[in-house]
Amino acid sequence: MSKKKTCIGCGIVLQDENMSQEGYTSNIDNDICNRCFRMKNYGDYQIVTRSNEEYINILRDVNKTKDLVLYIVDALNFEKDITSIRQYLSNRMILVINKRDVLPKSVKDEKLISYFQNLNLDFADIIIISCHKNYHLDELMNMINKYKKSKKVYVVGNTNVGKSSLINKLIKNYSEKEGELTISPMPSTTLNKISIKLNDDLTIIDTPGLVNRGNIVNYVDSDHVKKINPKKEIKPKTYQIKKNQCLVIGDLVRVDYVEGDKNSFTVFASNDLKVKRYNSNRCQFLKNLSKIPYEVAYHQDLVIDGLGFIKIVSKAKLDIYVDINVNVYTRNSII
Ligand SMILES: Nc1nc2c(ncn2[C@@H]2O[C@H](COP(=O)(O)OP(=O)(O)OP(=O)(O)O)[C@@H](O)[C@H]2O)c(=O)[nH]1
Ligand SMILES: [Mg+2]
Structure with missing residues (x-):
């Protein structure tokens, strides 16, 4: 039996029978499936x-x-x-x-x-x-x-x-x-x-x-995916931050500073994501998302899987509001 022809772009077996199935091409003589053709030519x-x-x-x-x-x-x-x-x-x-x-x-x-x-x-x-x-x-x-x-x-x-x-x-x-x-x-x-x-x-x-599965790109739409993927060098954004203040990153993550001394948070994420600092008590943004309490030690990164990380200088107690499926964790700072 001859080997089935596969798409040169993604490796899927090509077929010309079912438009809604993977590997579809209108002409089986093509080397590429419709999905790859559309991605390559139209960014679709x-x-x-x-x-x-x-x-x-x-x-x-x-x-x-x-x-x-x-x-x-x-x-x-x-x-x-x-x-x-x-x-x-x-x-x-x-x-x-x-x-x-x-x-x-x-x-x-x-x-x-x-x-x-x-x-x-x-x-x-x-x-x-x-x-x-x-x-x-x-x-x-x-x-x-x-x-x-x-x-x-x-x-x-x-x-x-x-x-x-x-x-x-x-x-x-x-x-x-x-x-x-x-x-x-x-x-x-x-x-x-x-x-x-x-x-x-x-x-x-x-x-x-x-x-x-813990990566945030699985839980946002394609416009957000494009924003989250940095296209050029990230400009880190540093905020001097006190207890009862919060940072909102894009419209995706909120980090409340619950307990700790005056601190410095540096956000490493795509420049296309806006970061804003608010007073926690007066800010209602993203409060509908699930809240996860976190403690970070001296000189740690708080990683929001797929989005980037926040370098936190001193130890802190935080509340993070983010989609419940997104993996959030701390590590020793890489910076
Ligand atoms: N800034 C930057 N982006 C990159 C670089 N290499 C790849 N990318 C981007 O990363 C994204 C994913 O690239 P792919 O090559 O499709 O990644 P992949 O690992 O093959 O992904 P899958 O096939 O889905 O497993 C695209 O938007 C690329 O343009 C790089 O060196 N710098
Ligand atoms: Mg690939």
Whole structure:
């Protein structure tokens, strides 16, 4: 039986029978599905929901190989527990921290790298890159050649971290071809494994992203998703803040300062999200959302998964108002 034809953008099997099903194309001779065509040409995004089971099966297959894995994370929004990928994969891995360009230049690479090194992660190496700025891609390529054990290298990570963007850049920079993988600010753009032969010695394999259910992008509309995804360097916003004041970020999150001395909060989130300070007692914004009490220690970040983080200088008791499904947690400050 001949192998079914798949979309060059997202990897889904192409079909010309049912418009409402994945993989639809009006002409089966096309190389691309309608969904990818619309995303690429009109920026018209269709949200697809994916179960992590399918993704985990892909990881299990990768685990059966000895191939090198690039584990991609987003510099602004890396996951709480980076080691959790190890429950599925025992392959040799390089940790690739992408989207360096969105973090302010004042944040030094060495600081970020040492933050990850101190977590004692079991990675062969760690590198910070930016696909958009072509930053450290030659260095990454050298690392791939140094650590790969076979001709195949897998690219894995959560949705939206820039796996397909990275592969497109590698194709552009290191082969005669142009990258045709579909990229978008929406989660679950890539739907299946896609193999791309860069040269006789190296085939890179894109994978769908693991959906992080705690990420705020799952609970907002597409206009908000675009706003939340920073397009350029973040300008951190610092507020001197006293007890009984609050910060409202976009129309998505509210942070009330309930208990503590005079403090300083610095918001690291997309410049498109407005931040405002109010008196808590007189502010009614977002009070309809669920309230979660938090305590932060000296020099910690309060992370709002998918949105960014707030660096808090002194210890504080806070009330956070946000969609109940969004993961909020504290960590030692990365800045
Ligand atoms: N600022 C910035 N944005 C980036 C960078 N790399 C990727 N992006 C953006 O991140 C978003 C997601 O990129 P994709 O390449 O589709 O991410 P993915 O990991 O393949 O996502 P899935 O296929 O859904 O798992 C897009 O809006 C990209 O433009 C980068 O280096 N800097
Ligand atoms: Mg992708």
